[in-house]
Amino acid sequence: MDNLGIIFGLIGAALATFMAGTGSAIGVGRAGVAASGVLAEDPSKFGKVLIFQLLPATQGIYGLLVAFLILSNIGVLGGDPNISAAKGLLYLAASLPIAFSGLFSAIYQGNCSVAGIGTISKRPDQFGKTILLPAMVETYAILALLISMLAVFNIPGLNL
């Protein structure tokens, strides 16, 4: 098949969006449930709990960014769509770090946000310290994003 390259590339873009997005949806949803619980008792904490709820949303954005770059490089969004099967597979491999790390880090960041929401419902003065804890989980999503982006940026220069 002549189109294998673009098929592999598209699968990579789909995985990055789907898996990281799913993780974010689970994390944001879980934190949203806890946030609703706090707001039912104390609506004045809306601003604080909203920030906690939004923390796991970033993985979905990272997945989208990597997918957009892949689509752009494989010619789906314009340009030359003739890429080799080997390059297509490389794009697929490049999408995996953000796909898997996005999925799991968003879920665990959501769990951590839920715990943080519980803490600030009792100790709103500890918001600054508490927000750092789920933010730590973000590190691993950023590392995965970095590797995925470095790979996607450098695949076109490879002579395959």
Place this chain on the structure above:
Amino acid sequence: MKKDYTYAVARIRSRELSLLSRKDIDNLIGAKSYDDCLQYLYDKGFGDDGQDSDVSALLAAERKKLWSLMAELTDDLSPFDVFRYADDFHNLKVSVKAVTRDINPDGMFMQNGTVSGEKIYEAIKAHNYKLLPEHLQKSAQQAMTTLLQTGDGQLCDVIIDTDCLNSIYKKANETDSEVIKLYAELTVAAADIKTAVRCEKTGKSLDFIFSALAPCESVNITLLAKAAAKSIEDIYGYLSTTSYSSAVDALKTSPSAFEKWCDDKLIDSIKPQKSEPFTIGPLAAYIIARENEIKAVRLILSAKLNDLDSDAVNERLRDMYV
């Protein structure tokens, strides 16, 4: 699928802010009068719009609020039945005695059981035990038969109390909550130890003692019953070989000191639930903490009404959850 309690736990975290702290308890003890205490409690949200000046009515309103909140937080209250069985069995006791002695039980029922006291009374009156929930059927039949045949109220109480403990233990072990299991374990073990001590003091037979004890994991009731049939020193000796060895000093002091030891142990054991965000544990811990708080308020208000000094109150006060 395991039930998710994220929403309920988040609400409970906010509610924990309104639990009475040790500082609140000290303020209540230091209040000049009963009315000042009541005013402090109204300010903290106790009672229905500050209308209840009677201790029982005030605290009954608080327990009602607790269970209304739980019903609001979860669509299935059955995992919390272990906390409500005591009310069920109290109502059964009232009903059995009211029917056999032909007295009106109005005003004697507890309000937060799994079934209303009036329904239990109607079932007992009609001798139709199938109208009762399963956990009350056997107990109701046995208690009625015993009371009608022997007229022995104490034996009737023993049957109901032992079945109550057995039901709590059985129900708790059907759940997957460590807090609920721990509550049942401590409740049954503490009741067994208190029963053993009382039986030893009143010189009951080994058979009677054994029938009055409910089995649990942390206490071997055969050894406890044999010890109780001999002497109080044997009870202390047996307990020193169990996880209740540190309770021996409290037991030697007084029954109320032992009750305080049990409640403090329970409160101490549930404190890790303050950092658990997803399971039923924090809800169960909140129920225990609220009941503990109600117990403390009852003690303080009764002391104020009877002009007891604050040292006597402090001796009996339990540790608070927050």
